[in-house]
Each structure stands twice: as C-alpha cells, then as structure tokens.
Amino acid sequence: MLKSFIGGTLLIAAGLVYAQTTAPPSAVPPRLAPEQQESIRKAVGSPVRSISNVMRDAGRNPEQTLAFFAVEPQHTVIEIWPGAGWYTEILAPLLREEGRYIAAHFDPNSPVEFFRTSLAQYQEKLADDPEVYDRVELQVLNYDPDTPIAPPGSADRVLTFRNVHNWLSQGREETAVVFAKMYAALKPGGLLGLVEHRARIGTDLETMIRSGYVTEELVIELAQEAGFELLSRSPVNQNPQDTTQHPEGVWTLPPTLRLGDGNRAQYLAIGESDRMTLLFSKPE
Numbered sequence: 001m002l003k004s005f006i007g008g009t010l011l012i013a014a015g016l017v018y019a020q021t022t023a024p025p026s027a028v029p030p031r032l033a034p035e036q037q038e039s040i041r042k043a044v045g046s047p048v049r050s051i052s053n054v055m056r057d058a059g060r061n062p063e064q065t066l067a068f069f070a071v072e073p074q075h076t077v078i079e080i081w082p083g084a085g086w087y088t089e090i091l092a093p094l095l096r097e098e099g100r101y102i103a104a105h106f107d108p109n110s111p112v113e114f115f116r117t118s119l120a121q122y123q124e125k126l127a128d129d130p131e132v133y134d135r136v137e138l139q140v141l142n143y144d145p146d147t148p149i150a151p152p153g154s155a156d157r158v159l160t161f162r163n164v165h166n167w168l169s170q171g172r173e174e175t176a177v178v179f180a181k182m183y184a185a186l187k188p189g190g191l192l193g194l195v196e197h198r199a200r201i202g203t204d205l206e207t208m209i210r211s212g213y214v215t216e217e218l219v220i221e222l223a224q225e226a227g228f229e230l231l232s233r234s235p236v237n238q239n240p241q242d243t244t245q246h247p248e249g250v251w252t253l254p255p256t257l258r259l260g261d262g263n264r265a266q267y268l269a270i271g272e273s274d275r276m277t278l279l280f281s282k283p284e
Contacts, residue, residue, distance in 0.1 A: 056272070066094075
C-alpha cells in the first residue's frame with residue numbers, strides 16, 4: 001500500500017522540529033495496480049544492478065519511491081541528471097519493453113569537468129550492456145531555455161533525485177529554466193516526482209547552496225512558479241536521525257563521507273540524508 005501524507009506534518013528529530021509547508025492537494029494522487037507494483041519490484045530486483053547500488057536501497061527506497069510516483073511500465077519517463085545511473089539500472093529494465101526512458105544528462109559542452117567526465121562514464125555504462133540499455137535515449141539538460149529535454153507534452157513522468165541544490169548553486173533564474181523545461185516536457189496531467197535533501201524550515205538560500213539541503217517551501221515555490229500543482233508528499237525517504245547540521249553539509253553523510261575517517265562511525269550510523277519526496281502534477 002502506498003504511503004503518503006497531505007498537508008502539515010511535524011517531524012521531531014534529535015530535538016529539532018521540522019515543519020512541513022502546508023499546501024492542499026490539487027487532486028487525488030494516483031495508485032498503481034498490483035501488477036504495476038510488481039513490475040517495479042522486479043525492476044528493483046533486476047540482476048543487472050550493481051551490488052554497490054543495491055546496498056544503498058535502504059537509504060533510497062526505490063520500490064516505494066517509484067510506486068509513489070506512479071511509474072508504469074508503458075510510460076514515457078524522463079530522468080533529469082541521472083548521474084552515474086543509479087536509477088537507470090532500475091528504470092531502463094522497467095521501461096524497456098513497453099515504455100520509453102529518456103536520460104536528460106549533463107551538457108557535453110559544459111565548462112565543468114565533473115559534468116563532462118560523469119557523462120562520459122554514463123555513456124560507457126550504457127555501451128557496456130546494450131541488451132539492457134540499448135533503448136535508453138540520451139538528451140541534454142542545461143540552462144539554455146531554447147534547448148528542450150524532450151518534445152513538448154511527450155512525457156508521462158519526469159523524475160529528478162537530489163538535484164535542486166545543484167541548480168540553485170547556478171542561480172534562481174537557471175533553476176526556473178529547469179522547472180520550466182520539466183513542465184513543458186510533460187503531458188497535461190503528467191507528474192513530476194522529486195526527491196531532495198530537506199533543510200530545516202527558515203534556512204536561508206546561501207546556507208542551502210552551501211549545505212546541499214533545500215527547504216520544501218522553496219522547492220514547492222519553484223514548482224508552482226513553473227505551473228505545477230502540489231499533489232502529494234511521502235515520508236518514504238525521511239531520516240529522523242539527520243539533523244542537517246554537518247561540517248561539510250549533506251556531503252558529510254554517506255555515501256560521500258567527505259570527512260574521511262573523521263567521525264565516520266557517527267555519520268554511517270546517521271545514514272543518508274533526510275529527504276523530501278514530492279509529487280507534482282501538470283494541470284490538464
């Protein structure tokens with residue numbers, strides 16, 4: 001059964017109170033049929049997944065997350081900035097036979113070396129296993145408003161995992177461009193599924209960019225400015241052990257563990273970050 005909650009919620013963690021932004025639902029969130037949920041379960045259990053990625057399921061909850069986003073095998077799904085392909089290992093098999101999977105990755109002409117290197121590694125991953133990834137469609141997500149990620153109104157779902165802080169580091173206008181592109185790509189009635197590290201309410205923008213944690217209030221504001229309506233929230237990726245107050249921001253925690261051996265056991269015990277899991281709709 002899908003878990004979701006609408007409206008205000010208090011999450012008490014390590015003596016801190018996290019107050020979620022209250023927003024009424026725009027409609028009843030979709031629920032998957034048992035056979036569709038089983039398709040997601042099989043994709044999560046796919047043997048093509050690397051052991052290192054499977055070991056992170058406890059922190060990322062892919063089966064519950066994709067079910068909450070109501071991803072169906074016949075959908076056209078765009079994943080924004082898939083990175084090394086953690087979700088690609090699940091989405092490509094899930095969508096391969098009946099659906100369409102578009103990976104809107106980094107710009108190959110980006111001045112950021114990390115982006116170019118990550119894209120090249122992702123392309124190698126796809127090439128190394130054509131029986132699984134030969135139907136993955138690679139597109140570009142950059143901040144040029146004239147470069148779409150897909151034909152307008154073509155996608156059933158757009159998904160993005162832990163990327164909003166990266167866009168904000170480039171500027172509010174650049175972030176707005178990304179949300180506008182996601183909105184444009186979706187069909188009327190299509191859904192945007194978004195996961196992001198969650199900052200405490202009242203956190204300022206500079207701290208968000210520095211720490212990697214973003215407030216739900218800002219994410220919802222950005223989505224609504226693009227035309228989206230908030231449909232639902234899920235607690236599936238929340239982590240009450242995460243205070244969000246770390247020397248190197250979210251990168252202090254696993255999997256990055258930027259402090260190395262410094263307090264390593266403490267940060268491993270906390271686990272991956274506390275995250276919002278939001279579902280938005282494009283009005284019909």
